Structures are given as structure tokens and as C-alpha cells.
Amino acid sequence: MSVVSLLGVNVLNNPAKFTDKYDLEITFECLEPLEKDLEWKLTYVGSATSDQYDQELDSLLVGPIPVGVNKFIFEADAPDTKRIPDADVLGVTVVLLTCAYDGREFVRVGYYVNNEYESEELAADPPAKPIIEKIRRNVLADKPRVTRFAIKWDSEATAPAEFPPEQPEADAQPDDEEYGADELAEEDGEDAAVDTEANGEASAAAAVGGDAEMGGIDEAAEPAEEDEMSEDGSVDLENESEDELEEEEGEGEAVEEGDDAMEVDDKPATDGKAAQQVMAH
Structure with missing residues (x-):
């Protein structure tokens, strides 16, 4: 079981201008005292084609963590548009909120972000060079994608199992009871x-x-x-007597050899x- 559980994230300024900061109100619960701080990060995905355009907007260490429910405001700067391809400024992208303890990530929250022009004229005919100050972002805060990871906290008892548990009763099973x-x-x-x-x-x-x-x-x-069927029809071996078979063999020997000669079985x-x-x- 995780020592820290994320209870909720509230995007305070939404929708907002593309250049505005991200203000996130984060609520989490801690079940036992922790020796180290929690590290929170917010990452902006600049392009869907390559991760080289990803930007870490900000990171924050929170601690010491008291036992119980905790809440704080996480502010992060807007992404640097110079590091984003012009073709990827507008449209839908993703921001990722992650939290790690002692370098081990245990929760990740992804939000879709839609960037579009405020005016209908620019939205209908966008210029080749994006006008950043006229772009508005809208974070789909009601549809987050949450992923949790089991990690080791301060004690070995909290470490996730690396191998499946042993089953000594299966090894002691008699051979005559094997499956099949x-x-x-x-x-x-x-x-x-x-x-x-x-x-x-x-x-x-x-x-x-x-x-x-x-x-x-x-x-x-x-x-x-x-038996292959001949041109005259099929051969019924049951109705043929041994005399008829011998007669046919004799006739077969009398056939002259040539290009049109029939093969004799x-x-x-x-x-x-x-x-x-x-x-x-």
C-alpha cells in the first residue's frame, strides 16, 4: 500500500492565456512519517512526434510531511514557445504532473490541453507564425489520466515484491496428480x-x-x-473377379508401346x- 495517496488536483486559473502561469491546488494524504521530501514536477509536452521538445515547467520539494491530509499550491511558469515547433503550438497537447519520493516516481497525472485563438477570425485562418499573446489554453481538468506505481518508501516492508511468492505446496504435489x-x-x-x-x-x-x-x-x-478416376469412369474393385483382373492384365501386355499408349497398373x-x-x- 502507498504511504502517500493523491486525493485531488484543482486547476485554479482555467481557462487562461497561453503565457499565464499554471496554478495547481494539490491535496494528498500521508499515512506515516517520511524521512525525505516529496518532489513534484510539471512537464509540458511540446510535440507529439518527439520527446526532445518536452519542457519541465517547474519542480518543487515539499517537506517535512506531517501525517494526515495536506494541501498546497503549485505554481509553474508557462512553456517557452521558442522551444516548441510552430506547427505544434496550436491544437491539443499534454501536461504531466508527477510526484516522486527519494527519486522513485509513485504517481503521474496527465491532462489534455487545448491551445486555440481567442478570436474566430484567427481560428478560421491562423497565420503561419503563431501569435502567442492571442492564444488561449484550456486544461481538461475533469478528465485526468492517473497512473500509480508501487515503490519502496522508508522501510523494506513497503518494498514491492520483485518475484512471485513461493508455492511450496505445489512442489510437494505427488507425481500421479500432475495435470493431464x-x-x-x-x-x-x-x-x-x-x-x-x-x-x-x-x-x-x-x-x-x-x-x-x-x-x-x-x-x-x-x-x-x-485410385485415380479414368476417362471412362471409376473402377469398382469389389465387383471384379480375379479372372477379370487377370484378363485385363493380359490385354495390357498386348498393347503396343508408343506415345499414345496407356499405362498399365x-x-x-x-x-x-x-x-x-x-x-x-
Whole structure:
């Protein structure tokens, strides 16, 4: 928990001329005595394209800090227009109010600031060279962006944790309770069921006098290629008898070689039956 909490910031002179000072009424609460002072800073963002145009308008050391609610007025000079690009003088920019303790920033408040000409004529047709004395600023004080940081104060007990807390109960957890153990057991059971089914099919094929290689895992390790459809239509291997297959092989041998000769599939018939059985499973 932070020892110092920012309760509110009130922009006293708003809207104001671009060249007027910034007057901020800051209220904060201190929960315990502090050994060092608080350092407050107000920074003006001169350009959205580069931080080299940022200007520290003023800084202030506040201390010693009594315990309880505290309030003070922070005055800061207007930004130096010579350090701001002409194209970035008008429009929307940002001012940042920060506070640090012992060089460690613990709170940052950002406000949008709109810079525009007071007269409608200049606003409608702004000159190339900005006329600074006719520009008015308006701080959007009702929409601040507050960011807080956990820091170490005077005691080590207030230092934020650098590493996640240790979990000795997680290290003492038995191995059989590791995440995913039940899922691995289920997968092992499914693999055993598949092996049993494959062995049963191989035994049935051998009992009816079929080819024993059909049920073998080693022979079916490579994926079966699908038969390509010819111009005359698809080939139905189930309705073709072994005699018809042998007759087609004989006709294939009689075809003369040439540029328009058809390629003959010289795979044995058992390969087609094995492919059918693999696809069926």
C-alpha cells in the first residue's frame, strides 16, 4: 500500500492565456512519517512526434510531511514557445504532473490541453507564425489520466515484491496428480482397444482363408493411395473377379508401346483388397 495517496488536483486559473502561469491546488494524504521530501514536477509536452521538445515547467520539494491530509499550491511558469515547433503550438497537447519520493516516481497525472485563438477570425485562418499573446489554453481538468506505481518508501516492508511468492505446496504435489495424468491414461486405454480390435480382425481373416497380410500393421504402415478416376469412369474393385483382373492384365501386355499408349497398373490384386480393408477401418 502507498504511504502517500493523491486525493485531488484543482486547476485554479482555467481557462487562461497561453503565457499565464499554471496554478495547481494539490491535496494528498500521508499515512506515516517520511524521512525525505516529496518532489513534484510539471512537464509540458511540446510535440507529439518527439520527446526532445518536452519542457519541465517547474519542480518543487515539499517537506517535512506531517501525517494526515495536506494541501498546497503549485505554481509553474508557462512553456517557452521558442522551444516548441510552430506547427505544434496550436491544437491539443499534454501536461504531466508527477510526484516522486527519494527519486522513485509513485504517481503521474496527465491532462489534455487545448491551445486555440481567442478570436474566430484567427481560428478560421491562423497565420503561419503563431501569435502567442492571442492564444488561449484550456486544461481538461475533469478528465485526468492517473497512473500509480508501487515503490519502496522508508522501510523494506513497503518494498514491492520483485518475484512471485513461493508455492511450496505445489512442489510437494505427488507425481500421479500432475495435470493431464487422467487424459494420458484414457489415451493409453484407447490405444490398447485399437490394438485388440486390429488383432481380432487379423485372426478372422486367417480363419476364412484370406490373405494374412491384410491385417498386418507393418504392411499397412504406408497410407494407401486413392485410385485415380479414368476417362471412362471409376473402377469398382469389389465387383471384379480375379479372372477379370487377370484378363485385363493380359490385354495390357498386348498393347503396343508408343506415345499414345496407356499405362498399365501391374500391382497384384491383393494390393487393391488390402487398400479396401484399410479404408474401411
